[in-house]
Each structure stands twice: as C-alpha cells, then as structure tokens.
Amino acid sequence: MTWDPQQYNRFAAEREQPFWDLAALLLPADAPEVVDLGCGDGRLTRALHERVGATRTTGIDSSPAMLAAAEDGDGVTFVEGDLATWTAGDAAVDVVFANASLQWVGDHESVLERWRGSLAPGGQLAVQVPSNADHPSHTVLADLAPDVPDPVAANVLAPERYAEVLHGLGFAEQHVRLQVYGHVLESSADVVEWVKGTSLTRLGERGRDPAFVDEYRTRLLAVIGDRSPYFYAFKRILMWARLG
Numbered sequence: 001m002t003w004d005p006q007q008y009n010r011f012a013a014e015r016e017q018p019f020w021d022l023a024a025l026l027l028p029a030d031a032p033e034v035v036d037l038g039c040g041d042g043r044l045t046r047a048l049h050e051r052v053g054a055t056r057t058t059g060i061d062s063s064p065a066m067l068a069a070a071e072d073g074d075g076v077t078f079v080e081g082d083l084a085t086w087t088a089g090d091a092a093v094d095v096v097f098a099n100a101s102l103q104w105v106g107d108h109e110s111v112l113e114r115w116r117g118s119l120a121p122g123g124q125l126a127v128q129v130p131s132n133a134d135h136p137s138h139t140v141l142a143d144l145a146p147d148v149p150d151p152v153a154a155n156v157l158a159p160e161r162y163a164e165v166l167h168g169l170g171f172a173e174q175h176v177r178l179q180v181y182g183h184v185l186e187s188s189a190d191v192v193e194w195v196k197g198t199s200l201t202r203l204g205e206r207g208r209d210p211a212f213v214d215e216y217r218t219r220l221l222a223v224i225g226d227r228s229p230y231f232y233a234f235k236r237i238l239m240w241a242r243l244g
Helices: 005-023 043-052 108-117 136-144 151-155 159-168 190-196 199-203 210-224
Strands: 033-037 056-061 076-080 093-099 119-130 173-185 230-242
Touching: 005 043, 005 093, 005 119, 005 173, 005 230, 033 043, 043 056, 043 076, 043 093, 108 119, 108 159, 136 151, 136 190, 136 199, 136 210, 159 173, 159 230, 173 190, 190 199, 190 210, 190 230, 199 210
Parallel strands: 033 056, 033 093, 056 076, 093 119
Antiparallel strands: 119 230, 173 230
16 A cells, blocks of 8 residues: 555545544543554644643554654654554553554454553543445445455444443443544545545555546446535544543
C-alpha cells in the first residue's frame, strides 16, 4: 500500500469528525502517556497530545510517506511500526488510541488483547473503525477486484462483539456505539476521490490506473446515481474502555 497524504487529506474535515468524537470519550487523566496507533501525518496526534495534556505521546504508522510529514518535538515522537504487532513492552502507557486504523489488520480480538496488555492500571483504550462494507463504495470495488479482500468486510467485527471482547479482557467500563456520519459531498463522483485516499490504495498500481478508476467510477455512479450534492452515509464504530 502506498499512501498519498495529500489525497487522504482532501476530505480532512470529514475524516476529523470521528477523531474528535473518539477523543471526547477519554476521561481526564493526570499527564498521561499516550500512543496513537495509525497516526498518519501526525497532525491529529499532536492535537490529541495537547487536548489530553499528555506528558509524552508516541505516534506509530507503517507508512513512510505519511510519517515524512510528521515532526518530533514538544513531547511527541513518531515511529514507523506495525500496529498489528505493537506492544508497549515494559513501559505501559495510559492511553492507547487508534482512529481509523485497526480495520487494516486482521484478528481484532488478539490485537485488542495485546493493546490491553500495554495499558497501565486505570488505562484507557479508544478505537474507531469504519463499518460501511455494505456501502456501494465498497461493494462495487469488491466486485471489480475480488482477488484483493476488502479489509473492512474481512476484519471489522459487529459492535456487540467488540463489547463482548472488551468485557472479556477485563475492562471495568466501556462504551461501544455505531454512528452514522452524514457527509455532504459536492457530487457522487467525490466518493471516488474519497476512496482514492483509502480503499484504492490497497490495490497498489491497479488502484492508481486511470482506466481502472474510470471503470470503478462508472459502475459506482450507476448504483448511487450522478447527483450534486451527494449525501455519503458513513457508518463507524467507536469504542472506549477503561481498566479498573
């Protein structure tokens, strides 16, 4: 996967809405140590660091292109790494935060167990994942590229299963919800521009081939219509949990 920060941030305002909703679930803590898994270009990582009054925040991402825009400093450090295998080791943290990143890896139950093991007593877990694999933006792409599994369809669990997993991991408190974000885009075709910054990246060169993108656009508009503006109903799961 090759990420394009500029393309991803084309819809920065829309993508930030669930980030701030997730951050709002965090309870106040005294100078916490935070890790942001899937930090992207680091802009929101730094905002999270300031919001929670963290003493130290580490942003972790697997994309060198994204991390190239991230700058260390003022208690924030960025590291290339794999969120699927990440642990804090012996240095437990107070907050594990993962916004729109966990969907890219499988076996969420095992990953959440590892993340829970990296939390200090009283530590908090905050995770947001898309849950819109049934939207035409995903189903049309799945039909065009059946050989490359859709990570949202393959990896994301039902909200109630996440609640069960968090309970089984021993969290004392939790909040899990499915939320629909209504994004009003200029036109139906803008859904393609949105997907260029996310799902199409998993197809590599094919996802950047103009002919493939044109075919995807044609098929998608045949399903959702060619409308201006277009209401993009985007389902996401937000979850928060705290250890006793």
